[in-house]
Amino acid sequence: MNEIGLPQILVISVALFFIGVYGFLTRRNMITMLMSIELILNSVNINFIAFNKYLFPGKLDGLFFTVIIITIAAAEAAVAIAIIINLYRKYKSIDVEDANSMKF
Amino acid sequence: MLHSKLIALVPLLPLATFLVIGLFGRKYLKNFSGILGTLSLLTAAVISFYTAYEYFFVVGKNAAGVYEQIIAFKYTWLQFSPGMSIDMGIILDPISIMMIVVVTFVSLMVHIYSMGYMHGEERYSTYYAFLSLFTFSMLGLVLASNIFQIYIFWELVGVSSFLLIGFYYDKPSAVAAAKKAFIVTRFADLGFLIGILVLAFYSGTLDFQTLIERFTTNSEYYTAVTAASFMGISALTWGLVLVFIGGAGKSAMFPLHVWLPDAMEGPTPVSALIHAATMVVAGVYLVARLFPVFALSCPPALDVVTYVGLFSSLFAAIIACTQTDIKRVLAYSTMSQIGFMMFALGISGYGGEEGLGYMASMFHLFTHAMFKALLFLGAGAVIHYVHSNEMKDMGGLRKSMPVTHITFLIACLAIAGIPPFAGFFSKEEILAAAFHSNKVVFVVAIITAAITAFYMFRLYFSIFWNKPSYAEASAGEQKVEAHGHDDHAHTDHAHEKHGEGTKTMLLPLILLGLLAIGAGFIPFGHFVSSDGKGLETEFHLMFSLAPVGLALLGILLAMWLYKRANTKPTRISEAVGGIYRAAYRKFYIDEIYLFITKKIIFNVIGKPAAWIDKNIVDGCINLSATLAENFSETLRPMQSGKVQHYAMFFFVGVLGFAVLFIYFWTN
Amino acid sequence: MIIGGAIMAVTSLKIFRAAIYLLFSLIGIAGLYFWLNYEFIAAVQIVVYVGGIVVLIIFSIFLTHHSGEDMKAPKIAQSVFAAIAAAAGFALTLTLINRHSFLVGAEKAVEPSVNNIGMQMLSTTEHGYLLPFEVISMLLLASMIGAIVIAIKIKPKA
Numbered sequence: 001m002n003e004i005g006l007p008q009i010l011v012i013s014v015a016l017f018f019i020g021v022y023g024f025l026t027r028r029n030m031i032t033m034l035m036s037i038e039l040i041l042n043s044v045n046i047n048f049i050a051f052n053k054y055l056f057p058g059k060l061d062g063l064f065f066t067v068i069i070i071t072i073a074a075a076e077a078a079v080a081i082a083i084i085i086n087l088y089r090k091y092k093s094i095d096v097e098d099a100n101s102m103k104f
Numbered sequence: 105m106l107h108s109k110l111i112a113l114v115p116l117l118p119l120a121t122f123l124v125i126g127l128f129g130r131k132y133l134k135n136f137s138g139i140l141g142t143l144s145l146l147t148a149a150v151i152s153f154y155t156a157y158e159y160f161f162v163v164g165k166n167a168a169g170v171y172e173q174i175i176a177f178k179y180t181w182l183q184f185s186p187g188m189s190i191d192m193g194i195i196l197d198p199i200s201i202m203m204i205v206v207v208t209f210v211s212l213m214v215h216i217y218s219m220g221y222m223h224g225e226e227r228y229s230t231y232y233a234f235l236s237l238f239t240f241s242m243l244g245l246v247l248a249s250n251i252f253q254i255y256i257f258w259e260l261v262g263v264s265s266f267l268l269i270g271f272y273y274d275k276p277s278a279v280a281a282a283k284k285a286f287i288v289t290r291f292a293d294l295g296f297l298i299g300i301l302v303l304a305f306y307s308g309t310l311d312f313q314t315l316i317e318r319f320t321t322n323s324e325y326y327t328a329v330t331a332a333s334f335m336g337i338s339a340l341t342w343g344l345v346l347v348f349i350g351g352a353g354k355s356a357m358f359p360l361h362v363w364l365p366d367a368m369e370g371p372t373p374v375s376a377l378i379h380a381a382t383m384v385v386a387g388v389y390l391v392a393r394l395f396p397v398f399a400l401s402c403p404p405a406l407d408v409v410t411y412v413g414l415f416s417s418l419f420a421a422i423i424a425c426t427q428t429d430i431k432r433v434l435a436y437s438t439m440s441q442i443g444f445m446m447f448a449l450g451i452s453g454y455g456g457e458e459g460l461g462y463m464a465s466m467f468h469l470f471t472h473a474m475f476k477a478l479l480f481l482g483a484g485a486v487i488h489y490v491h492s493n494e495m496k497d498m499g500g501l502r503k504s505m506p507v508t509h510i511t512f513l514i515a516c517l518a519i520a521g522i523p524p525f526a527g528f529f530s531k532e533e534i535l536a537a538a539f540h541s542n543k544v545v546f547v548v549a550i551i552t553a554a555i556t557a558f559y560m561f562r563l564y565f566s567i568f569w570n571k572p573s574y575a576e577a578s579a580g581e582q583k584v585e586a587h588g589h590d591d592h593a594h595t596d597h598a599h600e601k602h603g604e605g606t607k608t609m610l611l612p613l614i615l616l617g618l619l620a621i622g623a624g625f626i627p628f629g630h631f632v633s634s635d636g637k638g639l640e641t642e643f644h645l646m647f648s649l650a651p652v653g654l655a656l657l658g659i660l661l662a663m664w665l666y667k668r669a670n671t672k673p674t675r676i677s678e679a680v681g682g683i684y685r686a687a688y689r690k691f692y693i694d695e696i697y698l699f700i701t702k703k704i705i706f707n708v709i710g711k712p713a714a715w716i717d718k719n720i721v722d723g724c725i726n727l728s729a730t731l732a733e734n735f736s737e738t739l740r741p742m743q744s745g746k747v748q749h750y751a752m753f754f755f756v757g758v759l760g761f762a763v764l765f766i767y768f769w770t771n
Numbered sequence: 772m773i774i775g776g777a778i779m780a781v782t783s784l785k786i787f788r789a790a791i792y793l794l795f796s797l798i799g800i801a802g803l804y805f806w807l808n809y810e811f812i813a814a815v816q817i818v819v820y821v822g823g824i825v826v827l828i829i830f831s832i833f834l835t836h837h838s839g840e841d842m843k844a845p846k847i848a849q850s851v852f853a854a855i856a857a858a859a860g861f862a863l864t865l866t867l868i869n870r871h872s873f874l875v876g877a878e879k880a881v882e883p884s885v886n887n888i889g890m891q892m893l894s895t896t897e898h899g900y901l902l903p904f905e906v907i908s909m910l911l912l913a914s915m916i917g918a919i920v921i922a923i924k925i926k927p928k929a
Contacts, residue, residue, distance in 0.1 A: 007868055010868050011865065011868070012773060012774065012803075014861060014865065014868070015774055015777075016773060016774065016796075017864075018858070018860055018861040019777045019778055019857070021853075021856070021857050021860065022853050022854060022857040023781025025849070025852075025853035025856070025857075026748075026849060026853045026854075027781065029786060031786065031831055032780075033748075035780055035781075035789060035793045036780075036781055038793065038797075038820070038824060039777055039781070039793070039796065042796075042820070045816075046800060046803065049807060049809055049812060053807050063811070063812060064900045066812055067812070067815060068903060070815060070816065070819050070820065071819075071910075071911065072907070072910065074820075074823055074824055075915075076914070077827060077828070078827065078914055078918045079914050079918045079921070081830075081831045081918070082919070083922075084835065085831065085834060085835065085921075085922045086922055088834075748849070752852065755860075759859060759860050759863065762863065763863060
């Protein structure tokens with residue numbers, strides 16, 4: 001394997017990002033949609049760390065940002081679960097197709 | 105020196121009165137509005153007389169011996185281009201000053217008379233408001249210095265007359281008459297407007313003085329306007345003829361005369377004001393105002409004026425012989441006399457002796473206003489007394505209504521042209537002018553004058569003679585007639601108490617009667633003439649013999665037929681048969697108009713236009729609405745309520761923007 | 772491992788399996804961090820993400836899913852469109868990355884030891900992250916309260 005440099009890591013993170021997008025658009029279960037969002041957020045984290053390591057080794061900004069993102073992702077997952085539980089109570093299902101009363 | 109600012113009060117006083125009475129009369133002023141209107145008009149009349157005195161005597165003629173036109177007031181209102189603007193101005197020259205004297209004086213008489221005639225009327229204050237509005241409009245018309253200003257006031261006069269004719273708005277006939285008057289005159293005004301536009305286009309100005317100057321001197325405007333032609337007739341002729349059409353509509357010339365007889369539906373004082381003295385002479389005034397252009401630059405237009413006027417006067421005289429409604433007879437007589445004025449203008453030349461026709465026409469306007477208003481007011485008194493307009497209900501009234509009788513007689517003598525009453529002098533001038541320029545016109549005119557004498561005295565004898573006495577005649581008919589008036593009991597005693605009318609009704613009659621006698625002696629030619637210089641007139645006794653003789657013949661004929669009730673008139677009318685019927689039916693002109701409008705215009709033009717409007721115009725709008733509806737229906741499913749659809753659109757959109765910005769954005 | 776786990780996570784029709792595949796993916800990412808010598812972040816990742824969030828997800832699956840059943844497959848049209856969109860985005864980004872030349876920083880590396888991180892996080896000077904730290908605390912508090920409020924069941928008055 002050739003030198004693992006920045007571009008390779010970026011490829012990984014980009015691939016992860018778009019897999020997450022595909023999953024978000026495709027999945028019918030709300031919880032799996034949430035999982036796809038987690039993937040997206042993780043890809044962003046990888047990006048930050050990689051840039052920090054390779055482009056700006058003298059500072060730790062990327063690291064801090066990553067910490068912040070992890071924190072926020074956790075908080076957001078918690079709120080999302082709460083919402084899903086609420087929706088489950090209303091529609092008795094966690095299929096996104098069933099939660100369509102906001103249509104025309 | 106002439107107090108020019110004072111002149112502005114003359115039209116503005118009636119305007120102010122109109123506003124005050126119109127806004128507050130109903131609630132607050134009521135009966136006082138009559139007095140208010142009369143007082144304000146009295147002031148206006150005094151100012152007019154004073155102005156006339158100043159203009160003719162104090163300022164007098166200028167160095168060239170001409171009464172010059174003074175612009176007392178000018179305000180540029182709308183400017184279309186340098187030189188062409190609609191100004192609001194006041195012009196003072198012999199004819200305008202004469203007109204304001206006539207208008208204010210007759211209006212004042214009508215105001216005083218109406219205090220008695222319209223007493224007890226519920227909409228008393230509205231009536232006076234309308235009268236003031238009309239007076240204002242008419243005064244504005246005669247004082248206008250700009251042809252568009254005259255058009256504005258022309259329309260205002262039309263509106264005021266509409267309001268006044270349709271005053272009794274719960275009578276359908278009155279409403280129809282008001283509508284007819286307005287529509288016919290409006291139709292004529294279309295011609296007027298086109299004429300204004302043509303003249304303004306070629307002369308580059310709307311101001312009277314400049315316009316006249318440009319068209320009468322040999323300027324570039326004159327050559328341009330005579331060079332341009334349409335269907336073989338020069339633009340100047342078209343412009344003037346169109347303007348004359350507007351004047352003909354207002355002055356009830358044939359064939360635009362149909363509104364005048366029906367306009368008698370209004371209250372009688374209104375008829376006196378509008379249809380005797382003021383509004384109907386607006387057309388004559390307009391031609392007089394533009395007279396230099398007519399006479400010097402465009403003789404063909406002047407010929408049109410002559411023949412229309414001549415024909416109308418003869419036509420109306422014939423019809424008047426057959427009518428039985430007092431006011432209709434007087435209406436046709438007005439039309440006939442205005443025809444006189446028109447053709448007098450038509451045959452006139454310009455300047456000096458040639459301008460005799462002009463002077464005579466204006467003189468006749470002046471005297472006619474006096475005696476025609478007197479006739480109408482007198483007729484109003486008679487109608488008020490017998491509660492009917494028809495001649496067959498009258499007769500023998502000379503003992504019951506002495507003042508009215510005498511004044512009416514004076515007016516009839518004046519209109520017949522018997523010396524020394526006013527009408528004699530003015531008619532003589534007209535006939536003299538006709539004799540000198542056009543013999544055909546002279547012959548027709550003299551015949552018309554004779555017929556005039558005949559039908560006027562037919563009217564006179566039918567009202568005041570014919571039956572032994574009104575009281576005796578009506579005593580036998582009391583039980584037959586049923587009347588709606590509760591406050592006039594049908595006994596002789598009540599009639600005498602009711603009498604001829606209150607003093608307010610009699611006073612104007614007397615005043616006008618005096619003027620009808622005396623006005624003839626004014627040396628009119630000194631003041632009003634076609635070019636501003638004075639004109640001496642003299643009377644040839646031999647010349648006057650023929651017309652006066654014919655008039656006396658007419659009077660005798662009327663006396664023979666109508667002084668005592670007999671069957672001669674009915675036998676004559678049956679003998680003449682078809683002609684009598686045609687004349688009685690006003691020569692079927694009204695029926696022709698109705699036919700044209702109903703069958704032709706409505707069906708051929710009106711219905712297709714309505715179809716187009718409903719189907720095509722509305723259809724377009726409906727089509728656009730349907731399109732919008734369909735479009736939105738197709739867009740509707742986009743809002744599906746599913747999060748993933750939204751996310752998909754969002755994501756694709758972001759991708760698209762990213763591509764756009766990265767690759768295609770050239771900064 | 773990361774990619775494989777991710778793909779399986781998004782396509783598996785059995786929900787538990789999807790969660791477990793997510794778990795694998797996250798562990799793989801932690802491994803990546805270790806390899807990049809950022810131990811601290813790797814530790815944080817494992818503790819918070821793996822230990823916290825995935826566990827949370829599994830709890831919620833218990834609460835809401837009739838477990839045992841498979842999830843319904845997505846509509847074909849939908850998945851095709853999504854695939855195309857994702858692939859397009861992927862291609863775009865890849866071209867961008869390839870074209871761009873990243874300048875490798877030549878500064879002296881700062882050792883990301885825990886000591887350093889702690890000092891820097893709480894300092895208020897330049898590169899200090901005190902304010903975001905505090906704000907994040909507030910955010911966590913708010914989200915906790917919000918989650919409770921949203922999910923609370925209002926007992927009907929007896």
